[in-house]
Amino acid sequence: MKTIKIAHLYYDLMNLYGENGNVRFLQSRLERQGFKVQIHFLTIDDKIDFNSYDIYYIGTGSEKNEKIVLEDILKYKKEIKAAFLKNKFFLITGNALNFFGTKIQENDKETKALDIFPYISTIEDFRIVGEQRYLDRNGKEIIGFNNRNCITDIKENHLFTKIMGCGCNPNSQKEGIHEKNFYGTYLLGPLLVRNPHFCDKLVKELCRTYEVPFKEPDRDDVSYIAYERYLNNFPKKS
Amino acid sequence: MKLKICIFINKLCTKILKLCKRNGSVYPGFIIYDVLKQKKILEHVKYPKYIIAVTGSSGKGSTVDLIHKVLTDNGYDVCYNKNGSNGVLAAVTLILNNCNLKGEFTHDVLLLECDERHLKLIFGQNKMTHLVITNITRDQPARNGHPDIVFEDIKKAIGEKTTLIINADDPEVNSLAYSHENKCITFGILKTKDSYSKSNLVVDYAYCPFCHKKLVYDYYHYGHLGKYLCPNCHFNRGNVSYEASEVELDKEKMKINGQDITLNKDVLYAAYYTVAAYALLATLGIEEEKILKTINNQHYETKRGKTLTFDNRKLTMLETKNENNLSYYQSIKYIQNQIGKKTIILGFDNVSRRYQFNDLSWLWDVEFELLNHKSIDKIFIIGRFRYDIMTRLEFAHIEKEKIVLIEDINNLLEEVKTISIGDIYTMVCFDMTTNILHLLKEYENHENN
Known part of the structure; x- marks a missing residue:
């Protein structure tokens, strides 16, 4: 059986909100499908080979750490673009989303970003904090949390549609970006754990990519029960 | 005026x-x-x-x-x-x-x-x-x-x-x-027998605050606390003015600058x-x-660790702060260091008493893996987020037979009494501490009548 290699990038700088849960959950879901899974933790000063991995994950960091990582990740601009075009999987949560636009704007200062997508991120002097409810492209509800001081102007190929909370920016009804196998959202923390159906959708895509028959998840799975309970018991309105 | x-x-x-x-x-x-x-x-x-x-x-x-x-x-x-x-x-x-x-x-x-x-x-x-x-x-x-x-x-x-x-x-x-x-x-603490040399996955400050190179640690006490050195600019702990040494937690003693404490x-x-x-x-x-x-x-009181008795078993109430993985870590370490079989009560109705938000991300920063130990008899999960906690405990590889979901908190004490053994530790936040104390009082009143 195929071995799936996951690169958890900048794990020691971009890990503010339980982000490790995403790779661990993904690992477990992939193993249920029969894949072998390897997780590699990589950071500044490591040589990151963007040819070697099937999935790349980056989570949320403080503004200081975001700047440190941006300086490092720009070294890999060409390789990251090539990996994206080769349909490698990217899962990007929280303010790591800012790395993949054209630039990051803070007051009068502009910093170049990876330029994978044509959006601009802006650092604000306020924070957007709170529970979010979105719909994914299959119409399934997504639950999550925002704790950010940045917005973007992503104009197309959004990942989610807002039900409650904040979109890419306070005026937007859409959130995140999904092109090819790139999944990026400002939602932070263990997004996949809290939305097991979304994780299983990613796993299904991976199964399709590697021509492995997808086994439907067990609906008595406790993560599904936790998800359903939250949907039924917690806020639905802004 | x-x-x-x-x-x-x-x-x-x-x-x-x-x-x-x-x-x-x-x-x-x-x-x-x-x-x-x-x-x-x-x-x-x-x-x-x-x-x-x-x-x-x-x-x-x-x-x-x-x-x-x-x-x-x-x-x-x-x-x-x-x-x-x-x-x-x-x-x-x-x-x-x-x-x-x-x-x-x-x-x-x-x-x-x-x-x-x-x-x-x-x-x-x-x-x-x-x-x-x-x-x-x-x-x-x-x-x-x-x-x-x-x-x-x-x-x-x-x-x-x-x-x-x-x-x-x-x-x-x-x-x-x-x-x-x-x-x-x-002030600081020198290496203890619980210190460790390999960093946990979740560390708040892994890099030098001055030159942003990764710090090298001799040992960690918990989180990012420990003895460190920046290999680039040589930033380090320095000469610590008041340093605790020879810490023996089991004997509740240590030294500060050579004085017995x-x-x-x-x-x-x-x-x-x-x-x-x-x-x-x-x-x-x-x-x-x-x-x-x-x-x-002097025996001075501390806020945490109130000890009571339930069902002729010692019950220690460890008030543990939600959204603070190191507060959980210290409670878990405390339980781990106790002798004998243990029963744990874990859970919360509200993430915070200050605000309505229920962000659960921090559950994945808590090292629940440390509870995967043969001395743990049962873990009772209470509160509105019991299934989220159970998901997390599954990932900590804790045996399913050890985890008990309590759907109705009014049944908690009866369940603890009937199906678990050993000293009891509550690892809960402020709201649940109050609820459990209330249940204990009701139980006691019922027993006395």
């Missing part, structure tokens, strides 16, 4: 609330600070010689309790926020209630446990004579954002004249020792609050003998 009126209103409100048997630790401050918009009123108070604040993500309440005990034993008249209300509104209430109508503070010492974000609101620069910083770690992210924001807020309250007493084991906090222009005293709890945070308090007291000029007399010969 303004100050006089505010003091009068504050005292009057407090008196009325007392007559109505209501907790008046915050509301009078709310009237002054928010309703009358007197945001700068504390700047007009005539303060005593010592204005001591203790802040940090954890351990500040216990540190303040111990400082208060030693100062009182040594004849100081100390005013402090005993009930733990540590925001600006509580500080306004407390300080104005302890002033005469001339605006003079009427005690020798003002000692405050201060919320990290509120410190700058309570004290303008140069008001604090001494500031103790215990640590900076991730805590209440929905309110605080992240530790950098907290640390920046603390720095805004530090004046040139403030003497700092800081934790050298925390590299971010210790960076102040390199920049603060006045006296900076450090008796701890009042067998947990590492007790070692931290003891060495922090010792460093502050010695800096104030209290003779070492006098400090030791109180620390070693």
Whole structure:
């Protein structure tokens, strides 16, 4: 059986909100499908080979750490673009989303970003904090949390549609970006754990990519029960 | 005149609330600070010689309790926020209630446990004579954002004249020792038998605060606290002014600068609050003998770890802060170090009592893997988020047979009694502590009838 290699990038700088849960959950879901899974933790000063991995994950960091990582990740601009075009999987949560636009704007200062997508991120002097409810492209509800001081102007190929909370920016009804196998959202923390159906959708895509028959998840799975309970018991309105 | 009126209103409100048997630790401050918009009123108070604040993500309440005990034993008249209300509104209430109508503070010492974000609101620069910083770690992210924001807020309250007493084991906090222009005293703990050399996955500060190269650690106590060195610019713990050594938690003893110390709890945070308090007291000029007399010969109460009996079994209530992975870590380590079979009660109805948000991200920062141990008989999960906790415990590879989901909290004690063995530990936040105490009381009443 195929071995799936996951690169958890900048794990020691971009890990503010339980982000490790995403790779661990993904690992477990992939193993249920029969894949072998390897997780590699990589950071500044490591040589990151963007040819070697099937999935790349980056989570949320403080503004200081975001700047440190941006300086490092720009070294890999060409390789990251090539990996994206080769349909490698990217899962990007929280303010790591800012790395993949054209630039990051803070007051009068502009910093170049990876330029994978044509959006601009802006650092604000306020924070957007709170529970979010979105719909994914299959119409399934997504639950999550925002704790950010940045917005973007992503104009197309959004990942989610807002039900409650904040979109890419306070005026937007859409959130995140999904092109090819790139999944990026400002939602932070263990997004996949809290939305097991979304994780299983990613796993299904991976199964399709590697021509492995997808086994439907067990609906008595406790993560599904936790998800359903939250949907039924917690806020639905802004 | 303004100050006089505010003091009068504050005292009057407090008196009325007392007559109505209501907790008046915050509301009078709310009237002054928010309703009358007197945001700068504390700047007009005539303060005593010592204005001591203790802040940090954890351990500040216990540190303040111990400082208060030693100062009182040594004849100081100390005013402090005993009930733990540590925001600006509580500080306004407390300080104005302890002033005469001339605006003079009427005690020798003002000692405050201060919320990290509120410190700058309570004290303008140069008001604090001494500031103790215990640590900076991730805590209440929905309110605080992240530790950098907290640390920046603390720095805004530090004046040139403030003497700092800081934790050298925390590299971010210790960076102040390199920049603060006045006296900076450090405290820390040398390697213990529980120290470890490989970093956990979740560390708040893994990089040098000056040159941003990855720090190299000799050992960790927990989180990012330990002995570190920057291989690039050589930033390190430095010569620690007050250093705890030979820490033997099981025997509740350690040494500070060679002096024997008796701890009042067998947990590492007790070692931290003891060495922090010792460093502050010695800096104030209290003779070492006098400090030791109180620390070693008195049994002083701490907020955590209340011990009760249920079903002829010891029940220890470990108040554990949600959204603070290191608070959970210390509770888990405490349970792990106890002898015999153990039963744990875990869960919460609300993530926070300060706000409505229910962000569950932090559950994945808690090292629940440490509960995967043969001494754990059962883990009872209670509260509205029991399935989220259960998902997390599954990932910690805890055997399914050991996990019991309690759908109705009223059945908790009966279930604990019937299907579990060993000493009982509640690892819950404030709201559930109250609920469990209520259940225990009902159970006791029922048994007695």
